[in-house]
């Protein structure tokens with residue numbers, strides 16, 4: 001369970017996928033219309049930085065880049081560590097709509113944009129572009145390609161669309177959710193998982209609870225997929 005030491009990543013034959021996000025108690029990732037909400041407690045922020053520091057790549061969707069403009073870097077000072085190797089940034093952008101001025105494109109850290117055949121966009125030379133998929137990014141294929149790019153531990157941070165594909169596709173080994181003791185409510189605040197409707201039990205993603213840990217004024221719940229990870233269903 002998440003503690004103050006370095007996180008223990010799951011063993012995996014190819015890439016090891018750890019999904020992490022912060023939610024309100026009602027399962028929202030952000031404020032109305034997706035406006036960024038800083039939900040993590042200071043303790044959880046430190047936990048996430050340790051998780052980032054132990055990863056080879058941090059993955060987000062282009063929706064998160066457009067909405068939040070994250071730097072996706074490790075804040076070594078928050079974990080009292082000397083700066084080490086920065087994990088690569090991985091942006092899932094099927095249509096090539098990452099803003100030109102986005103921080104992920106600043107060239108300061110190795111960055112991969114995973115895109116699809118429908119994208120007509122050229123990215124700066126410092127950015128590695130990987131085309132996987134015809135209209136959307138095929139995440140299962142992307143994860144297969146990552147080891148050849150030196151990435152074996154990938155931390156998936158969101159947002160709601162990416163979490164839908166990764167969780168519903170069974171493309172993960174571990175999920176940790178920080179639950180902040182707040183309620184957001186409303187109808188436009190993004191839920192933890194977006195995507196299509198679940199019509200019944202056959203559409204459920206089932207998980208096993210591995211434990212819960214108090215984290216400041218909230219708590220972290222850790223889950224494992226209920227069954228073999230990676231590629232149980234199409235992504």
Ligand SMILES: NC(=O)c1ccc[n+]([C@@H]2O[C@H](COP(=O)([O-])OP(=O)(O)OC[C@H]3O[C@@H](n4cnc5c(N)ncnc54)[C@H](OP(=O)(O)O)[C@@H]3O)[C@@H](O)[C@H]2O)c1
Nearest residue numbers: 021022030034061063064094095137158159160161162165
């Ligand atoms: N609380 C947290 O921990 C946390 C963390 C991250 C983000 N967030 C929040 O999440 C929200 C953004 O979520 P979002 O759903 O709008 O965006 P997102 O999940 O970051 O990105 C989704 C976009 O990725 C592209 N994409 C390409 N292939 C995909 C695939 N196979 N599966 C899913 N997406 C694919 C699609 O855009 P194209 O069709 O253009 O390719 C899609 O619209 C923001 O409000 C942000 O603040 C919260």
